[in-house]
Amino acid sequence: xxxxxxxxxxxxxxxxxxxxxxxxxxxxxxxxxxxxxxxxxxxxxxxxxxxxxxxxxxxxxxxxxxxxxxxxxxxxxxxxxxxxxxxxxxxxxxxxxxxxxxxxxxxxxxxxxxxxxxxxxxxxxxxxxxxxxxxxxxxxxxxxxxxxxxxxxxxxxxxxxxxxxxxxxxxxxxxxxxxxxxxxxxxxxxxxxxxxxxxxxxxxxxxxxxxxxxxxxxxxxxxxxxxxxxxxxxxxxxxxxxxxxxxxxxxxxxxxxxxxxxxxxxxxxxxxxxxxxxxxxxxxxxxxxxxxxxxxxxxxxxxxxxxxxxxxxxxxxxxxxxxxxxxxxxxxxxxxxxxxxxxxxxxxxxxxxxxxxxxxxxxxxxxxxxxxxx
Numbered sequence: 129x130x131x132x133x134x135x136x137x138x139x140x141x142x143x144x145x146x147x148x149x150x151x152x153x154x155x156x157x158x159x160x161x162x163x164x165x166x167x168x169x170x171x172x173x174x175x176x177x178x179x180x181x182x183x184x185x186x187x188x189x190x191x192x193x194x195x196x197x198x199x200x201x202x203x204x205x206x207x208x209x210x211x212x213x214x215x216x217x218x219x220x221x222x223x224x225x226x227x228x229x230x231x232x233x234x235x236x237x238x239x240x241x242x243x244x245x246x247x248x249x250x251x252x253x254x255x256x257x258x259x260x261x262x263x264x265x266x267x268x269x270x271x272x273x274x275x276x277x278x279x280x281x282x283x284x285x286x287x288x289x290x291x292x293x294x295x296x297x298x299x300x301x302x303x304x305x306x307x308x309x310x311x312x313x314x315x316x317x318x319x320x321x322x323x324x325x326x327x328x329x330x331x332x333x334x335x336x337x338x339x340x341x342x343x344x345x346x347x348x349x350x351x352x353x354x355x356x357x358x359x360x361x362x363x364x365x366x367x368x369x370x371x372x373x374x375x376x377x378x379x380x381x382x383x384x385x386x387x388x389x390x391x392x393x394x395x396x397x398x399x400x401x402x403x404x405x406x407x408x409x410x411x412x413x414x415x416x417x418x419x420x421x422x423x424x425x426x427x428x429x430x431x432x433x434x435x436x437x438x439x440x441x442x443x444x445x446x447x448x449x450x451x452x453x454x455x456x457x458x459x460x461x462x463x464x465x466x467x468x469x470x471x472x473x474x475x476x477x478x479x480x481x482x483x484x485x486x487x488x489x490x491x492x493x494x495x496x497x498x499x500x501x502x
């Protein structure tokens with residue numbers, strides 16, 4: 129007999145059975161030849177016992193092969209038994225390297241399964257792609273306005289916003305109604321709890337407003353895009369910083385994008401750097417930032433306030449100015465900090481408003497869950 133390489137992987141015992149049959153040897157007879165118990169030969173042939181270096185040497189001596197041949201058969205067979213598990217491991221690792229699967233499962237954006245193929249298909253369906261290697265694309269070319277690519281983590285958040293927004297039933301969008309709604313929104317800016325009315329006001333103007341808690345490392349503040357053939361505007365916020373000043377600034381920023389028709393040719397993702405002005409901005413971002421800042425506190429009024437008091441600000445001055453502007457003091461503080469660079473000023477007034485807006489909105493996160501959607 130000469131060494132051979134099998135095309136398929138079989139237990140070494142099957143090869144041993146063939147060799148014994150070719151020689152008309154019984155298992156008992158072969159056991160006597162190699163001076164081993166018949167039970168050992170029987171168990172090897174039945175696949176209940178593996179081939180060891182010692183038995184490989186004995187088989188080789190009796191059958192005219194090499195011990196390495198029998199060890200190779202054993203190794204190949206053992207590896208074949210674990211290869212499906214290795215494939216699952218590789219497939220799972222590839223999927224999780226490409227997509228934020230753990231967070232998507234944790235947030236309920238996709239349903240879990242012990243079958244990696246099922247999980248993989250659910251992830252692909254979520255991102256509307258056919259394979260893990262396919263490029264993930266939104267309805268338009270998503271972009272950040274300072275030349276950085278959109279990460280898959282950010283895209284996951286975007287897709288979730290679109291899922292929820294698409295599930296909303298709202299009237300036809302009216303720019304005229306949204307412009308008029310600014311006055312209604314402004315009337316809510318004195319008390320934190322009044323923020324709960326924001327979703328209703330935007331709904332009446334035909335704007336789909338959703339809140340999705342950010343995915344870790346996504347660094348997104350908000351987004352503006354359009355669905356239904358650019359007829360229906362969507363505003364999505366993360367509430368990454370839940371302070372009252374951040375909320376009103378970010379909301380008004382995205383509303384300005386909607387009023388100007390921004391986001392129709394490419395989804396606009398606004399992150400912290402962009403909204404803070406620490407990076408180069410496009411014209412549409414400068415316009416949106418100016419509108420947001422002026423909405424929080426009229427620019428000239430803030431300039432006059434700073435001119436009179438800088439650098440000596442008091443609680444009494446702040447409260448009086450906020451009352452005059454019909455704004456919550458925390459909103460004034462946010463703009464005062466930005467304008468002066470003194471981030472330590474009156475931080476206790478920058479109250480968290482997540483509890484008020486999340487409960488009245490279609491929201492995902494912050495203790496409120498929305499169902500997985502196709």
